[in-house]
Amino acid sequence: MYSSNPSAPQKYADAPPPGQAPVMGVPVNTYQPQAAPFQVQSSAPVPWSTGLCDCSDDVGNCCITCCCPCITFGQIAEIVDRGATSCAASGGLYTLINLLTGCGFLYSCFYRSKMRRQYKLEESCCGDCMVHCCCEPCALCQEYRELKHQGFDLSIGWQGNVDQRTQGVMTATAPVSQGGMNR
Structure with a gap:
C-alpha cells in the first residue's frame, strides 16, 4: 500500500502519511444538535430587514x-x-429611568445590542448607543419591525409566541398507571 520512498506519490489520497499508522476504531459522532427555537444560525452579520426611518410600513x-x-x-x-x-x-x-434621568436611551440601547447579537444583525456605523441617543423612536420602531420580520407577534408576548409556534406539537408524557393489582 505504501511506497518505501517517502517522495513517491501515495496510492490512496485519504491514506495516512508514511510512518503513521492508519486510524482505526469507532467513528466519532459528528451529530450537531439543532439550535434552540428562535435562534439564527448564520455566522456573518446580516442587514436589518428595514431601514431606521422606514416607518411607512407600520404607521x-x-x-x-x-x-x-x-x-x-x-x-x-x-x-x-x-x-x-x-x-x-x-x-x-x-419610564422610571426616563423620568428620573432623561436617559432611557441608555437602557434601550442595551437591548438593541443584545438583539443584534441574537439575530446576527449588522451594527450601524455610529453604534447602538448613538442610534438610540439621536433617534430613540426610530430605533425602537426598527427593532419592533425586525422582530416582526423574525416571525414574532409582539402583541402576545414571549409565551404567546412560544405557544403559537409549538401548537400542534405533541409532548411526551409518562403513562398513567391503573392502580395496584386487584383480586
Whole structure:
C-alpha cells in the first residue's frame, strides 16, 4: 500500500502519511444538535430587514412609539429577554429611568445590542448607543419591525409566541398507571 520512498506519490489520497499508522476504531459522532427555537444560525452579520426611518410600513406602531415609547420598548424587551422579564416590568423601568434621568436611551440601547447579537444583525456605523441617543423612536420602531420580520407577534408576548409556534406539537408524557393489582 505504501511506497518505501517517502517522495513517491501515495496510492490512496485519504491514506495516512508514511510512518503513521492508519486510524482505526469507532467513528466519532459528528451529530450537531439543532439550535434552540428562535435562534439564527448564520455566522456573518446580516442587514436589518428595514431601514431606521422606514416607518411607512407600520404607521400605527410609529405613532404609539412616538407618544409612549415605553410600550414598544417593553414589547421588544420581553421578546429579546425570551420572557425572563415582562413587557410591563421592562416598560415601567424604562419610564422610571426616563423620568428620573432623561436617559432611557441608555437602557434601550442595551437591548438593541443584545438583539443584534441574537439575530446576527449588522451594527450601524455610529453604534447602538448613538442610534438610540439621536433617534430613540426610530430605533425602537426598527427593532419592533425586525422582530416582526423574525416571525414574532409582539402583541402576545414571549409565551404567546412560544405557544403559537409549538401548537400542534405533541409532548411526551409518562403513562398513567391503573392502580395496584386487584383480586
